[in-house]
Structures are given as structure tokens and as C-alpha cells.
Amino acid sequence: MAGGPCPPGYFCPVGTAVPLPCPVGTFSDRMFLSMASECLSCPSGQFCGASGLTAPSGPCSPGYFCLEGVSSPIPAGHSEHGGPCPRGHFCPSGTSHPQPCPAGSYSNLTGQTSCFPCPAGYYCPENITTYSGHPCPAGFYCPRGECLGHSSQRQG
Structure with a gap:
């Protein structure tokens, strides 16, 4: 077997006989790495599910968020790596940080890819987990x- 430059996805310390793969959760698209620390952490919103990768494996799964260095498209829920999308938020494919439910919607469940529309007779401010505490106020229809929020009522 002939030697040569250390290939992408691997690192080669001094005295290396065989290139060593970049660890799971990292990748490298460059040649000539000499230390594992030169491998790049998988970027937020992506996962790197194998060793020796030259590019991330793909986007985080819908309903989950992936922080830097994640090795699974469905992180188990360790806050330093990501996890299921929390209540009051939504996480489409490739989410790096959970997105708050916009005004007019809510999410009372974890792992959601979108938020539920606020039901008639209630109003929903941004980032809520239940609409029940927000009945439509007297003098308004919803x-x-x-x-609609109380701050948008006409001042008289």
C-alpha cells in the first residue's frame, strides 16, 4: 500500500501508518489534517452520523432541533446537542434552534413541525403552549x- 497525503474526512498524526477517521459528530472536506481537533464540528441544523465524513450526513429531522456537533438526526434531548422541539415552538427539517409559534398559533405538544391555529373565540400571542387562558375579550371577535392581544385594543 502506498502512502500519500491525508485524505478528506481523516487526520494523520506524526507516525501514522493508516489515516484515522474524523470522529462521529465531525467532518472534514480538507486534506492534510494532523489532529482530530482539526476536524470540523457538524454545523447546527445538520447531523454527522458516521466517522470519516467529508460533509454532514444531512439535515436534522422534522420535529427536532440539532445544535453543533450532533451525531443523530433525532437527538435524544440533551440540551447541549438538541432534542425534540419543545412546546410553544416548531421545528421544520434542518432546525438549529426551535422557532417560537407565531402569534395566532400555539403548540401544546413536543416534537412538532408546525404550530396549531388558534381556535375561534380565542386569541394567541406569540410562543404559547395553550390558548385556554386567552379568551377573546368583550367587545372583540376572534x-x-x-x-389579537389586549395591547391592540383601542385606547379611548
Whole structure:
């Protein structure tokens, strides 16, 4: 077997007979690495599920968020790596940080890819987990998906 430059996805310390793969959760698209610390952490929103990768494996799964260095598209929920999308948020494919439910919607469940529209008769401010504490105030009407808040009432 002939030697040569250390290939992408690997590192070669002094005295290396065989290139060593970049660890799971990292990748490298460059040649000539000499230390594992030169491998790049998988970027947020992506996962690196094998060793020796030259590019991330793919996007984080829908309903999950992936922070830097994640090795699975569905992180188990360790806050330093990501996890299921929390209540009051939504996480489409490739999410790096959970997105708050926009006004007019809510999410009372974890692992959601989108938020539920606020039901008629209620209003939903941003980032809520339940609509029940927000009945439509007297003098207003609230159709489905309404985001009316008390701050938007007319001052008289």
C-alpha cells in the first residue's frame, strides 16, 4: 500500500501508518489534517452520523432541533446537542434552534413541525403552549388563527 497525503474526512498524526477517521459528530472536506481537533464540528441544523465524513450526513429531522456537533438526526434531548422541539415552538427539517409559534398559533405538544391555529373565540400571542387562558375579550371577535392581544385594543 502506498502512502500519500491525508485524505478528506481523516487526520494523520506524526507516525501514522493508516489515516484515522474524523470522529462521529465531525467532518472534514480538507486534506492534510494532523489532529482530530482539526476536524470540523457538524454545523447546527445538520447531523454527522458516521466517522470519516467529508460533509454532514444531512439535515436534522422534522420535529427536532440539532445544535453543533450532533451525531443523530433525532437527538435524544440533551440540551447541549438538541432534542425534540419543545412546546410553544416548531421545528421544520434542518432546525438549529426551535422557532417560537407565531402569534395566532400555539403548540401544546413536543416534537412538532408546525404550530396549531388558534381556535375561534380565542386569541394567541406569540410562543404559547395553550390558548385556554386567552379568551377573546368583550367587545372583540376572534376568528380562527387570531392574534389579537389586549395591547391592540383601542385606547379611548
